[in-house]
Amino acid sequence: MLLIKNGKILTMAGTTYEKGCVLIENGKIKEVAQAIEPTNEMEVIDAKGGWVMPGIIEAHCHIGIMEEDKGFEGNDTNEMTDPITPQLRAIDAINPMDTAFDDAVAGGVTSVMTGPGSANVVGGQFVFMKTKGKSMDDLIVKAPAAMKIAFGENPKRVYNSKGKMPSTRMATAALLREALTKAVQYKVKKEKAVAKGEDFEIDFKQEAWLPVLNKEIPLKAHAHRSDDILTAIRIGKEFDVHMTLDHCSEGHLIPEYVASSTYPAIIGPTLTSRSKIEVQNKSFKTPGIVHQAGTLVALTTDHPVIPVQYLSKCAGFAAKEGLGIEEGLKAITINAAIICNVADRMGSLEVGKDADIAIFSGNPMEIFTDTLYTIIDGEIVYKN
Incomplete structure (x- = not known):
């Protein structure tokens, strides 16, 4: 399992968490919430306030x-x-x-x-x-x-x-x-x-x-x-x-x-x-x-x-x-x-959807924003 924590979670499904978490399991989104307690079997990405969005x-x-x-x-x-x-x-x-x-x-x-x-x-x-x-x-x-x-x-x-x-x-x-x-x-x-x-x-x-x-x-x-x-x-x-x-x-x-x-x-x-x-x-x-x-x-x-x-x-x-x-x-x-x-x-961060996620240092539409992580089907395919 992969846990993304401490991110601004833009679900694109009507909800934004200013400081939230996304849990991924078997290539799918398992949970999106304000807080998810990490366990020993989880790999953890600390987004450190970055924007966490659908890919x-x-x-x-x-x-x-x-x-x-x-x-x-x-x-x-x-x-x-x-x-x-x-x-x-x-x-x-x-x-x-x-x-x-x-x-x-x-x-x-x-x-x-x-x-x-x-x-x-x-x-x-x-x-x-x-x-x-x-x-x-x-x-x-x-x-x-x-x-x-x-x-x-x-x-x-x-x-x-x-x-x-x-x-x-x-x-x-x-x-x-x-x-x-x-x-x-x-x-x-x-x-x-x-x-x-x-x-x-x-x-x-x-x-x-x-x-x-x-x-x-x-x-x-x-x-x-x-x-x-x-x-x-x-x-x-x-x-x-x-x-x-x-x-x-x-x-x-x-x-x-x-x-x-x-x-x-x-x-x-x-x-x-x-x-x-x-x-x-x-x-x-x-x-x-x-x-x-x-x-x-x-x-x-x-x-x-x-x-x-x-x-x-x-x-x-x-x-x-x-x-x-x-x-x-x-x-x-x-x-x-x-x-x-x-x-x-x-297209959105919702339970059951493919874990295709992009994590940015800020708003991706701004020129100085960096891509921090790109995740496809729950696998990290890019890390800055």
């Missing part, structure tokens, strides 16, 4: 699949040979030995949603995973966790250069509708065949859509510009699927429409230059405005666009510009867990 969660990135310092050989982010590739699985391309995972745990990041990029209209399946280990099979929390789709500049640019669809926003939307229509038809045919006890030939590409159509996982929609966000919402509602609005850089221009869609927003990366037209209006004010309109908000570094260990600092800028400290912390813990459909296991 930070990155809700959208490309860690492990776009490896650092390796160029083409380490970049498996985009299969730029076909705009519709739902059958691709991030788990087959992520290298847990990517040095960025060490940076993640040093920043208190204990889990991530990672997967394909936005070159394709349909990029493939994301995975939600822990950030410390040698084998993907041991790190997976949820797979598939989302289906990546993309609007705006990226698919246009990639396939216009190849002289094929899509070279316009019209074609991007049309290809996605076509793919979803075929998937719906496949689902109906399969269900009818199964009901009748008939043989049915499995189509590997179409099978990848079933978790989306069954509302088990969301479409993960890359959309920066307001018109692209609205197109994503339009198609999501048309096919009655769950969706997350990833990047949502102009969400502050249409906050009422984002809120009325009921789709959550994963906002960022914002701590970067305005590198292309569709991010010309990005701002750290966006998360606060979108939150105030009634949307559930998480934040993203879009690693490696911003190094993943700086997610908490991005939350700090968003907090300063209107999101506020409490919501800033929620955006990188419990809100991210809810949006990624893993809140039953992480």
Whole structure:
């Protein structure tokens, strides 16, 4: 057993202990209380007034699949040979030995949603995973966790250069509708065949859509510009699927429409230059405005666009510009867990949840704050 004592315990579940304790047993949180008496069988961490929080969660990135310092050989982010590739699985391309995972745990990041990029209209399946280990099979929390789709500049640019669809926003939307229509038809045919006890030939590409159509996982929609966000919402509602609005850089221009869609927003990366037209209006004010309109908000570094260990600092800028400290912390813990459909296991310090915990010298959103410990599944994986 592992006991954390004398910490400011931010449970992110409605309770904060100014000086409290967390007890861990068999990789799970056993107790959270003002005081827990240590016993001989307990390893004890004295937090000495540091902030004890749920491990930070990155809700959208490309860690492990776009490896650092390796160029083409380490970049498996985009299969730029076909705009519709739902059958691709991030788990087959992520290298847990990517040095960025060490940076993640040093920043208190204990889990991530990672997967394909936005070159394709349909990029493939994301995975939600822990950030410390040698084998993907041991790190997976949820797979598939989302289906990546993309609007705006990226698919246009990639396939216009190849002289094929899509070279316009019209074609991007049309290809996605076509793919979803075929998937719906496949689902109906399969269900009818199964009901009748008939043989049915499995189509590997179409099978990848079933978790989306069954509302088990969301479409993960890359959309920066307001018109692209609205197109994503339009198609999501048309096919009655769950969706997350990833990047949502102009969400502050249409906050009422984002809120009325009921789709959550994963906002960022914002701590970067305005590198292309569709991010010309990005701002750290966006998360606060979108939150105030009634949307559930998480934040993203879009690693490696911003190094993943700086997610908490991005939350700090968003907090300063209107999101506020409490919501800033929620955006990188419990809100991210809810949006990624893993809140039953992480995102808050509650009995029975995974013991994924970060201990900081103070508020992690402040630049001079140090990560003191990072704990994943009850094991200390980083110690300052």
